[in-house]
Amino acid sequence: MILVFPDESWEKAAMDYRQSYLDAGEAHINGSSGMERYPVYTDWLGQIRRLREAQSDGQTPATTFFSVEPPSALVVGTIQVRHRLTDELRRSGGNIGYGVRPDQRGKGFAVQMLRLALPFCREIGLDRVLLDCRADNLASQQVILRCGGVFDSEDWVEDDWGRPERICRFWIATE
Ligand SMILES: CC(C)(COP(=O)(O)OP(=O)(O)OC[C@H]1O[C@@H](n2cnc3c(N)ncnc32)[C@H](O)[C@@H]1OP(=O)(O)O)[C@@H](O)C(=O)NCCC(=O)NCCS
Secondary structure, three states: OEEEOOOHHHHHHHHHHHHHHHHOOOOOOOOOOOHHHOOOHHHHHHHHHHHHHOOOOOOOOEEEEEEEOOOOOOEEEEEEEEOOOOHHHHHOOOOEEEEEOHHHOOOOHHHHHHHHHHHHHHHOOOOEEEEEEEOOOHHHHHHHHHOOOEEEEEEEEEOOOOOEEEEEEEEEEOO
């Protein structure tokens, strides 16, 4: 597996990735900065490029990658690294978000993808990264633990619709 920066050349594979979530009835594409909301690929590219440069007080730069299994050009996952922890991200969201294409789950891709993202985190100066997931998301918890995650805390936060959700937080050292 490799991580690649999305660019214009990935349009077809990216739209296929997006469609696979819609076909599976999933409303959210984790680790993609809301790709589900962008029917036009270049609009989404503009959004993730802007995020890489974000510098305002309340926002942190964020880098989004596709994970790809060569020699196929299939995008199997998206993973986003938030370069700094804002108060909001410390509470919910953390440094890293990720998702694997619904029809490619259970093949170890999330573990590979997260492991590959850790050297990048180190390069941008993060000695450790905070990750969180819903307390009932056993698959994601297992991914985090497989990558060296150490439990930090469990908490109630509000989801995107303002409903309470139980989350678990973990730290992963980047070396
Ligand atoms: C969570 C997610 C990324 C896992 O991706 P994946 O590629 O299927 O995960 P992997 O194949 O690398 O599996 C990692 C571990 O989780 C375990 N696992 C996978 N699905 C599981 C499930 N439904 N319940 C319990 N454990 C599960 C696997 O057995 C494996 O453990 P092992 O190495 O001990 O065998 C994927 O299910 C997904 O995209 N879900 C929707 C988005 C999401 O929840 N993102 C994370 C938000 S915090």
